[in-house]
Amino acid sequence: MQINRLYFIDAVRAFAILMMLQGHFIDTLLAVEFRDPNNLAYTTWRYFRGITAPVFFTISGLIFTYLLIKAKEKGTLRHRMRKGVIRGLMLIGIGYALRIPIFRWFTGSFGTYFLVIDVLQCIGLSLILIVCIYAITQKKALIFSIVMLCLGTIIFLTEPLYRNYAAEGVPLAIANYFTKDNGSVFTIIPWFGYMTYGAFIATLFYGYLIRPKFKTAIVSGFFGVGFGLIYGSTPLIHWLALLTDFSLFIEVANYNYLFIRLGNVLLLFGLFYALETYLKHPTILKIGQKTLSIYIIHFILLYGSFTGWGLNRIFGKNLTPFEAIIGAFCFLVTVSLISIYIIKANTQVYGFFRQKAYKIKVFIQSLNT
Numbered sequence: 001m002q003i004n005r006l007y008f009i010d011a012v013r014a015f016a017i018l019m020m021l022q023g024h025f026i027d028t029l030l031a032v033e034f035r036d037p038n039n040l041a042y043t044t045w046r047y048f049r050g051i052t053a054p055v056f057f058t059i060s061g062l063i064f065t066y067l068l069i070k071a072k073e074k075g076t077l078r079h080r081m082r083k084g085v086i087r088g089l090m091l092i093g094i095g096y097a098l099r100i101p102i103f104r105w106f107t108g109s110f111g112t113y114f115l116v117i118d119v120l121q122c123i124g125l126s127l128i129l130i131v132c133i134y135a136i137t138q139k140k141a142l143i144f145s146i147v148m149l150c151l152g153t154i155i156f157l158t159e160p161l162y163r164n165y166a167a168e169g170v171p172l173a174i175a176n177y178f179t180k181d182n183g184s185v186f187t188i189i190p191w192f193g194y195m196t197y198g199a200f201i202a203t204l205f206y207g208y209l210i211r212p213k214f215k216t217a218i219v220s221g222f223f224g225v226g227f228g229l230i231y232g233s234t235p236l237i238h239w240l241a242l243l244t245d246f247s248l249f250i251e252v253a254n255y256n257y258l259f260i261r262l263g264n265v266l267l268l269f270g271l272f273y274a275l276e277t278y279l280k281h282p283t284i285l286k287i288g289q290k291t292l293s294i295y296i297i298h299f300i301l302l303y304g305s306f307t308g309w310g311l312n313r314i315f316g317k318n319l320t321p322f323e324a325i326i327g328a329f330c331f332l333v334t335v336s337l338i339s340i341y342i343i344k345a346n347t348q349v350y351g352f353f354r355q356k357a358y359k360i361k362v363f364i365q366s367l368n369t
Contacts, residue, residue, distance in 0.1 A: 010288030011279040023049040061198025091124030117184040126195040145203035155193035160251035222270030229263030
């Protein structure tokens with residue numbers, strides 16, 4: 001069965017990474033006095049910035065799972081699963097590496113800052129978990145699909161149970177995956193929930209993509225379910241709380257950001273898939289295919305990875321809205337150009353870290369012998 005390339009995935013990834021660039025830039029450098037929650041422009045920007053991470057996690061789960069299931073048909077499943085685990089470990093390693101203050105370590109000053117968890121570690125661990133769950137479900141697409149849908153829903157519905165989890169007594173390196181108390185930006189839950197929903201959507205594309213009128217059906221589904229989650233999920237959960245007298249549902253309904261954000265993601269998916277024909281510009285596709293490179297470059301420039309000297313330290317939170325907007329645009333263009341014309345592909349990044357990992361492995365083996 002021939003499966004066509006899903007160009008809208010690269011377009012969505014491009015949108016998400018560009019939104020992340022401008023979001024991080026403005027949030028890092030905009031002066032505090034301009035962060036007015038009563039200002040319509042600021043609140044609108046903050047709302048759309050909040051969509052970026054859910055979009056990125058969901059689309060990551062979609063593309064990885066789509067390729068994973070597709071590999072079974074091509075007879076390369078074992079290679080794809082091994083590659084997924086290796087890539088997951090690599091993302092985790094890169095996530096840690098980006099926060100290592102090398103020069104501070106040279107002075108003998110060590111800390112635990114590099115152990116905080118960010119988006120790369122969560123995506124990396126999520127990829128490994130998806131591979132494990134796919135193996136546990138005996139590589140049956142239908143069973144895997146149901147498990148992913150149920151798992152994502154359970155993660156979202158139980159959010160109040162782990163919302164304030166402090167992970168006391170748990171080793172810091174592990175605790176940081178479950179609590180933000182030590183500085184972690186993301187935690188594996190609830191963010192793995194978006195990956196599982198992306199995996200579920202991937203099974204729909206794989207199973208029905210070549211069916212007649214599939215695109216019309218899935219786009220309608222994205223918009224219908226998306227609007228339903230945004231405007232109907234809270235009343236539905238309130239109704240379930242009244243019906244079952246289950247206090248957990250009341251807590252979820254009173255702070256129902258996960259399902260609403262998922263609704264936003266689905267609307268975006270529907271819009272991009274509907275307009276896929278117009279989003280095949282080579283530059284858009286290149287940006288969507290180089291999200292890892294862009295992420296690493298932006299982290300180094302903005303936060304000063306390794307050196308400690310980034311734009312955040314140079315400018316601080318001192319920019320006016322006009323300066324922040326112009327700066328964000330220049331930052332976005334600069335990082336994108338570096339990624340496209342200097343770092344040719346994500347494979348170069350993966351190749352670099354693979355080489356370093358191999359050298360470390362050889363060095364350790366030499367010590368053992």
